[in-house]
Each structure stands twice: as structure tokens, then as C-alpha cells.
Amino acid sequence: QVRLVESGGGLVQAGDSLRLSCAASGRTFNAYAMGWFRQAPGKEREFVASITWGGGDYYADSVKGRFNISRDNAKNTVYLQMNSLKPEDTAVYSCAARTEYYSSRPLYREYEFGFWGQGTQVTVSS
Secondary structure (H helix, E strand, O other): OOOEEEEOOEEEEOOOOEEEEEEEOOOOHHHOEEEEEEEOOOOOOEEEEEEOOOOOEEEOOOOOOOEEEEEEHHHOEEEEEEOOOOHHHOEEEEEEEEOOOOOOOOOOOHHHOOEEOOOEEEEEEO
């Protein structure tokens, strides 16, 4: 079982930056593929970004160039740096993990991840 705990959400203004963190349990975090998804009110959850065990990253078109995903294997943590935030980025952001995944193929579908955090709210005002 893998436990994921997100933090770093909050209320910011358009154009601001925010960094989300996701701390994961487990002794083999370096072998996890990690992802960030978000769900806005009244909408389905959507892919935001993912990172492979080797550090390869992948982004949704809507956040490419503004968001950056990274990982610190020593801290069992994955980050999502969000810059130039827009009101349409308002959502609950959840991190997800796929354990023992050694492929370099990026993951971006919900069913590809087996563990999920509870989420953290990000609100961007105009």
C-alpha cells in the first residue's frame, strides 16, 4: 500500500506561482512513476503532468510551458511548480503513483495509476 499526501495548495491571484508537494510512503519511491491530475467543479478529472522513474516528464497541452514536475527521491516527494497561474487552473489537484514502473513511456491515463492522494485545493482569482 502506498500513501500519498499532497500539500501546498491555496488561494492566489492570476499570474502568481504556487508549488505543490506530494509525499509518498514506500521504500522504492525511485521506482514509482508519479503524476498530477486535477478536477474542477462540475468537470471530470484531467491529466496535468507525470514523471517517470528516470525523470522523463510529460505535460497536458494546457499547462505546457507554465508547469514543471520534478521529483526528489531522497525525500520520497514529487513537486508541481505552477507558474503564470490562470483562473481556469482552479481545481483540486491530486497526485498519483504507479509502483515498480521502469519504462520510459510516460503515463497520463487515470487507470495507469494505482494509488491516489486526497488532493489539495488550488484557487486562482482573476
